[in-house]
Amino acid sequence: GEGRQLEPQELCSELREASQKLASLEEAPRLMTEEVKRGYAELEACGDRLLKAQQEQHGSFLEELRRLEQHLDQQLKAGTLTPAASSSSSAGAGAPSGGGGGGGESALVAVEDLQKHTRAELEKLASALDAETRRRLRDESTLRTELGNAIAQERNERARTLSKEREERLREASEFRQEVAMVLRAIQARERVGSGAESPTHADKLDGRWRTRTSGNIVVIAGDMLTWPSGAQLRMAARDNGGLAIDLKGSTHRAELSSDASRLVWDDGDVWTREEGAPG
Secondary structure, three states, rough: OOOOOOOOOHHHHHHHHHHHHHHHHHHHHHHHHHHHHHHHHHHHHHHHHOOOOOOHHHHHHHHHHHHHHHHHHHHHHHHOOOOHHHHHHHHHHOOOOOHHHHHHHHHHHHHHHHHHHHHHHHHEEEEEEEHHHHHHHHHHHHHHHHHHHHHHHHHHHHHHHHHHHHHHHHHHHHHHHHHHHHHHHHHHHHHHHHHOOOHHHOOOOEEEEEEEOOOEEEEEEEOEEOOOOOOOEEEEEEEEOOOEEEEOEEEEEEEEEEOOOEEEOOOOEEEEEEEEOOOO
């Protein structure tokens, strides 16, 4: 059937809507960039938390070391060397009592025992701290990898979606431009007829949407311009009520309009069929 002609108010509304769609399309990359920045900020915050936990673990280790040193000083000052008691008693059983040599030897044995105990505790603390540090580093590395993969996946998905939306918007914009061109041509034709510059019987019968038989594409004819779905345009070499001619790749091709204005028969055998009713 014959396509509906847009009024000027509707045309303005369509133009505003197309402008808003293009603006939203341009906004999408900025939103994606902000999402990536938030992901990296979260990754840095996680690293800060892990560093703080490691510092706290080191602080606990140093506190335990100070506590053991204070315990050693207290035992040395008080003379209550518990580990040496059993050693001195066992040593005194087979040795004569005489002088302070035994007491000094007992003190040395007690100090050695306490040093061994301190070293064992320190080794346990160092081993635990090393294991905890390695675990946290593994967790941090895993988190970084997972977050990086998630960001890359989201970025790729956004890019694919953006590409599809862009293609759709470009297609819609191309169709919209074709419709606008048809409306403007129709308005200009009515103005020419109204001013008497062109009689109604001489009204242009070529304007409209034509489907090609060879490819099935829709070609829009508006005035002396042919527009394909891809947006490519070609200006006519000549036109009249009987048909049109175009120059393509160095050759001129002629199309004759059928008597009912429903077909364009080309000299190369192709036939274009009008998608809309012939203009009245």
